Each structure stands twice: as structure tokens, then as C-alpha cells.
Amino acid sequence: MAMSRDEVESLIQEVLEVYPEKAQKNREKHLTPNDPELEQSKKCITSNKKSLPGVMTIRGCAYAGSKGVVWGPIKDMIHISHGPVGCGQYSRAGRRNYYIGTTGVNTFVTMNFTSDFQEKDIVFGGDKKLATLIDEIETLFPLNKGISIQSECPIGLIGDDIEAVSKKKSAEHGKVVVPVRCEGFRGVSQSLGHHIANDAIRDWTLGARDDDNSFPQTDYDVAIIGDYNIGGDAWSSRILLEEMGLRVVAQWSGDGTIAEMELTPKVKLNLVHCYRSMNYISRHMEEKYKIPWMEYNFFGPTKTAESLRAIAAKFDESIQAKCEEVIAKYQPEWEAVVAKYRPRLEGKRVMLYIGGLRPRHVIGAYEDLGMEVVGTGYEFGHNDDYDRTLKEMGDATLLYDDVTGYEFEEFVKRVKPDLIGSGIKEKYIFQKMGVPFRQMHSWDYSGPYHGFDGFAIFARDMDMTLNNPCWGLLQAPWKKSTEAADEAVAASA
Amino acid sequence: MPSVMLRENDKGELTLYVPKKDQEDVIASIEFDTEDAWGGELTLGDGSSFVIDKMPGKPDLPITVRAKRGAEA
Numbered sequence: 001m002a003m004s005r006d007e008v009e010s011l012i013q014e015v016l017e018v019y020p021e022k023a024q025k026n027r028e029k030h031l032t033p034n035d036p037e038l039e040q041s042k043k044c045i046t047s048n049k050k051s052l053p054g055v056m057t058i059r060g061c062a063y064a065g066s067k068g069v070v071w072g073p074i075k076d077m078i079h080i081s082h083g084p085v086g087c088g089q090y091s092r093a094g095r096r097n098y099y100i101g102t103t104g105v106n107t108f109v110t111m112n113f114t115s116d117f118q119e120k121d122i123v124f125g126g127d128k129k130l131a132t133l134i135d136e137i138e139t140l141f142p143l144n145k146g147i148s149i150q151s152e153c154p155i156g157l158i159g160d161d162i163e164a165v166s167k168k169k170s171a172e173h174g175k176v177v178v179p180v181r182c183e184g185f186r187g188v189s190q191s192l193g194h195h196i197a198n199d200a201i202r203d204w205t206l207g208a209r210d211d212d213n214s215f216p217q218t219d220y221d222v223a224i225i226g227d228y229n230i231g232g233d234a235w236s237s238r239i240l241l242e243e244m245g246l247r248v249v250a251q252w253s254g255d256g257t258i259a260e261m262e263l264t265p266k267v268k269l270n271l272v273h274c275y276r277s278m279n280y281i282s283r284h285m286e287e288k289y290k291i292p293w294m295e296y297n298f299f300g301p302t303k304t305a306e307s308l309r310a311i312a313a314k315f316d317e318s319i320q321a322k323c324e325e326v327i328a329k330y331q332p333e334w335e336a337v338v339a340k341y342r343p344r345l346e347g348k349r350v351m352l353y354i355g356g357l358r359p360r361h362v363i364g365a366y367e368d369l370g371m372e373v374v375g376t377g378y379e380f381g382h383n384d385d386y387d388r389t390l391k392e393m394g395d396a397t398l399l400y401d402d403v404t405g406y407e408f409e410e411f412v413k414r415v416k417p418d419l420i421g422s423g424i425k426e427k428y429i430f431q432k433m434g435v436p437f438r439q440m441h442s443w444d445y446s447g448p449y450h451g452f453d454g455f456a457i458f459a460r461d462m463d464m465t466l467n468n469p470c471w472g473l474l475q476a477p478w479k480k481s482t483e484a485a486d487e488a489v490a491a492s493a
Numbered sequence: 494m495p496s497v498m499l500r501e502n503d504k505g506e507l508t509l510y511v512p513k514k515d516q517e518d519v520i521a522s523i524e525f526d527t528e529d530a531w532g533g534e535l536t537l538g539d540g541s542s543f544v545i546d547k548m549p550g551k552p553d554l555p556i557t558v559r560a561k562r563g564a565e566a
Contacts, residue, residue: 040518283555286500383515383516384515384517
């Protein structure tokens, strides 16, 4: 039972009623029924604006965008959380960026390095401490290939000169030391952190091998940009590209290394999965190195096959022929998956509220399983993300930008989806409300979901959540007994 | 004076991208687009415009240039 445009509009109005007038006016612009006819999203939805004070927002900060998303997964570098200990410690290893290597010896992703700021560092400055820290790292972890300094809020507030320390230590140890000015207070969400991180990569590492042609190149070199290898996503994407005859030179940044990043300017095509977090560097490489970039989508067999063909179209006929072979090879596999799970999931309705690319990218995967996405929204998307979303969503489905805890709850109560895909902060609220929930930021400790292999896991996970018998058992026993008692009374009367 | 990036999208349309605002729009019309002159006032799909310096011939795209905001249409 799809809602009509009027119903969705009145639902939005009803939900907004509890806010004071000013807040109502502000939030109104972020909520809208979808109109697939529109070319530009700015006609119907406002995004990337400061969250309202006083509401529960689900957004992160610039440090989360830089350390957590872009820099963190680069495995052979050490990323120092420069500032108080909490920011790094409480986000440590939470994003499940898988990698190969020996942690603590030549890879460092799940470790937390911090300068642990104390009062005296705030008062007297932390540059000396940072210099000592870098020296200690060099002694204890000599196999690191570089260091990035991820600033937390106080660094910007007290005016430390981390750039100077970086240059000095970089010269001293002969390794890359990258200062990243990603203090949490910058911008309205983690989105600016992605941008700052991209700019830091551009300014401090990308040009390192510009004059060095010793790396043997082929015509089929590509780089995977914006795949963070959550639960192994980049690996299940990479094998498809390699089977097709392409050579994947770099993974940005899941299971990636600094050497791969420095070699990326040598590739022929950049493949961008997460547009939101890495379009900046792709645009830069297009301008400076004339490397074209294209977006692709490896969620669900339909979109995967579509993307594989689009990628192959950029290369010669031998690649295109192999691409068809690859698609044909996996077809029986995913058809079996659809045959098994589609009858169990057909017609179920899903609401999503996630981060940078998934609110639009996973829609195809749900549709392959016969499910319908009835509402979607971005924590930190911009206009260009919504531009790309309008076409993917059905008419008069709900779109919500930077949705507040209250609004999301009310929408779910009224729209009554069969499944919600969102983050850890929303998970337990909805599970307690008895609504099946998947944590779609890190695949609820499962994955990978990319590619044909990932789709099988995706389908299994959705089935195992949706058709779990536990959802019918959530009512408190004393409530159940009164109902039963009432019924008994009614029956006897 | 924002700096903007001019590039061609997949369909071959000229687009203007404002990095500070993450806004990308198709350019509807361009003032000079001949052999020996390129640039001037760029009008976007929604009517707003940007003015860039006139260049001798079409540059190698994409390119980042300084632009002035034109009069609001």
C-alpha cells in the first residue's frame, strides 16, 4: 500500500507540528515526497546544512570523515589521533575495514595511536609532544610507511603548527608525514572531513611519483576509488574487475597502501564507488593527470552487470567480450540466490537512512529481491547526491535529509516498513519497537555486500533478519496476559 | 571570486562545478564559443550565471578558473 503524495505531505506536516515555528520552517525544507520527474534536487530538498540545535542528529564530525573514513583504512600508515584520547579510542576498529597484514608489524588499521592531550598540552601547546610521539612510533613500529596526523578539535583551537612538525619529522625520518586539518568543529557533518582528507592526499602524497616512470603501465590499469573494504567489499569488487581483464592498481582506501595511492596518477580510469567521499580527488586527477572517472554501483546483480558493461565500454573489445563472459559465468549463481530468497522477501517494504552512497546504491539490490524502498535519506549528502537519488526512487516515496531521531521514529510508526536499514544509533530503538533492522553502515558485522558474491550474503542477511521469528515475541509478557484476559472477559460476557 | 571547475560530463555537456559548495550544474549557454574566443558569461540551467575571463580558444578540459558571480537572472 503505497502512500499518495498528499498522504506523504500531510504526514510530514503532522510530524513537524510538535516543533516551534522556527524549527518547523527549517526542518520542512529537509523533508519531501520524491518526484522522479525533477532533474535537480534543489527544487525539492535542502541538504548539507547545519543541524538544528536541540534535536537528535545522527551525523558525525570532520574528524570522523577524515580519520574514520578516508585515511583510517590505509593499512601501512600510522594515523595519529592528535588530541584527547577519546575520539580515537571510541571509534577504533568500528568500521570493519578489512585488510591483509600483521597488525602492529606492517599494518596498523585497527590500532589506536593518540597523543592523549592533557591540560598542560592545551595550555602550553602540543607540538613537542607530537614530535616525541612520531619519534616513538619510528622506534616501535619501524615498518610503517608513513604517518598521518588527524587533528581533533583542540588542535585548531589552540593554534598548534602541525604542518611545521610534519615537515621537520618527514625530513628527519625520510617518510611521508601528512598533517590533516580535520578538526571536528569544521563544517556541518563528516562530509567536510572527506573533503579535507582528499585535499590533504592531493597536497601531500599524490604527486610523489610524478617524475618517476619506473612503474610498468598497461592499457587496462584502473583504480577503485571510494571502496573502504567493509567486510571485504573491495575484494569482492576487485575480483570481478580482474576477471574482466583489468588491472587494479590501487584500492582507495580499504586494504590500500600509500604506495598504491602514489601510483594512482598512472592509471587509465578511476572507478568511483563512493562519490560523496572521493569525488574531490577524482576531479583533481581528471584535471591534473587527465584521468577520466566514472561512478559505478556493485550492489545487486542488475546494477553490477550494468556497471560492469559501462566500465567495459570504456575499454576495447577484448575487455567487453570478457565482461560478457564474467556476467554469464555468475548468472546461474545469482539467479539461484534470487530464486531462493525472492519468494521469502517479495513485496516487503524497506526504509533506509544511511551515509554517503548507500541510500541510493542499495535500492537496486533490494529491487532484485522483489523488495520496495519506501523511504530514503542521507546523513550528510549534498545536492548532487539527491540529484542522483530522485531517479532511483519511486514517485511520492519519502525523502529525508539529516533526519532527527524523533522524525525518523514517527515516520516509521506511520509508514510501517517491514525492514529498516540504518546505523548503530538507530538499531536498538527500532529493534525494541519490534521492527526488523539491519545496520547498513558496517553490514551488521556481516559482509561483503558488493558484487555477485556479496549479493548472496546480502540476500541471506535480509532474509534472516526479516523472517526471524523473534519479532513476534517482543511484547512484554504482562501486556500480553492482560490482552488475553480482556479477550477472555469479552468472550465470557 | 569562487574558483570553479569546468568539465564535460558523460553526455558531452559542459558543466560547472563549485568545489566549495559541491554544486554541479550543466551550462546552458556560453557567451563566446568560437575558434578564437571562449568564455565570458556562463549561464546555468537554473538561470544563475558566472563570468570567467575570455580565453583564446577552447581550453583543455577539465580546467579550474576564477569566476565572478554574474547578475542574478
